[in-house]
Amino acid sequence: MVENYSNDYDVKCQLDTCKTYPAITDSERGEIVCGGCGLILLQNMADASYENNGYTSEDFMKMSRTGPASSLTMNDRGLSTVIGTNKDSTGKALSSKTKYEFNRLRTWDQRSKSRKTASLSKAFTLLHGMKTKLGISDNVVENAAYIYRKVVSAKLTRGRTMASLISASLYAACRENNIPRTLDDIADAGNVERRILSRDLRTIIKKLGMNLNQYDTTSFISKISNNMNLKEKTKRDAFEILRRCEKEQITAGKHPVAQAAASLYISCIMNGEKISQKKFSVESGVSDVTIRNRTILIKKTLKLIE
Template sequence: MLENYSGNFNVKCQLDTCKNYPAVTDFERGEIVCMKCGSILLQKIWDMSSESNTFSQESYMKSTRTGPNISLTMHDKGLSTVIGSNKDSCGIPLSNKSKYEFNRLRKWDQRSQSRKTASLSKAFTLLHAMKSKLGIPNNVVEKTAYIYRKVVNAKLTRGRTMKSLISASLYAACRESGIPRTLDDIAIAGNVEKKILSRDLRTIIKKLELNLNQYDTTTFISKISNNLNLKEKTKRDAFEIFYNCEKKQITAGKHPVVQAAAAIYVSCMINNEKISQSKISAESGVSSVTIRNRVNSIRKIMKIAD
């Protein structure tokens, strides 16, 4: 018996010979068909897929009627009222009187925004600029916006700058997601002093009760090795050196970036790949003296000759 779509996809053919056969859904035709006899069980199914295939936000906005998804990285979460260009729905330009009225509406719409909305808009503009500088994925940016909104709701903005708070939120999101970015990287991208950034980060962790995991040293080994264009064998030997250091229990309490830089330098020495400590220091953000002391410690404990 043919029925219209009722929201129930768990339908089966009523014939005795077809009860053990599943039904096939054809979204192009909007029908559910019995796999055994070919009878149409349901018709006029709603198409739950996207209207078209798009590969950029601009093309998506042109082809869709519902707009993009809700995003925490927008001050209004993407639900604002947008007063478009001075044309009607048919593309015909508006009269001078209508243009004047719509310009007044745009102005009052901008003036009627709350102070919190304006501050969020500035903060997320800065966040997107830092995202481009550091190469942060979108999911981490969304988590950063979520943490910053919690900071604003907790009223932690008094006496603190917007740049330092959004930078601290970004670092916390990177730590939660396992994205290897140091405090120095965040401070340089956000144009914030490292001392102020560390202070605000401690405040956010304490007030919001965040539980941030330690960075994995192997992620910094991959990052530094790729940026220095080292050989694959050198990178793998650096991993092996780090794992051996963990077995010897000499990595406890050591900074992961320092440990990664030292393992890379020792691996370069073993594989006769000429690279100076100053280059590794500049790439990792760790002083040459710190790397040298850690390298000497690794060579002494692991009994690695010159």
């Protein structure tokens, strides 16, 4: 009759004589007991009560008994063994014999770690550096770490560099969360060749069976216009031009960044902002020839006159 931890706390005693008695919850023992016969109906319940009233992060870390939450972006998920300095709990220095024993413990703790743990530590250090360069949120980095762990488990690391695989994982996470970052942005932040990054990305998508959606072009319009300090009316007119292009079905198969840059360029002309195609090319990472071709197609289809 004893059950382990379950999310379903609506338990009742099976005896007919106990149906009229309520179930009693013992929070200290983590058990639910029948009020009639005293039978333990549920045990090993999780303690969901709050243990402190700390209102700052510092108070929370001091009073919490569980520590910070585990994270996939750490090689040991935040559950590492930490051997502190050569002092006891009262702050007094340890004796020479005890100090020698703890030094040996630190040495063997370091030696006992596997090569996989060391490689994950280097990979996630690089991932955090790319996060700072690209300004990406924590949930996207967490997703990238999850993808990289799947890559390691699938044994796709042989013959490929760690930097290219972690960069490809980060790009895939950006695609899944619709964060506007191009392959060139990821390649520059990870210091890898775009060709190698693209090749490893295709391998990850194929081997892991991922289905990445296409970027939303409007996110690139916001990114480019904010970086170039364009007027709000210019940005809104670019959104309208893009909406009309999608209605005319001329955006299918086109580069989303080039489409966004061309829409912004036309909007700048309409609002009197004199910005050359070369500046849009440098900012968006797309050649000015591509932007010019997209601009001509948009003007011809939408019948726009300068």
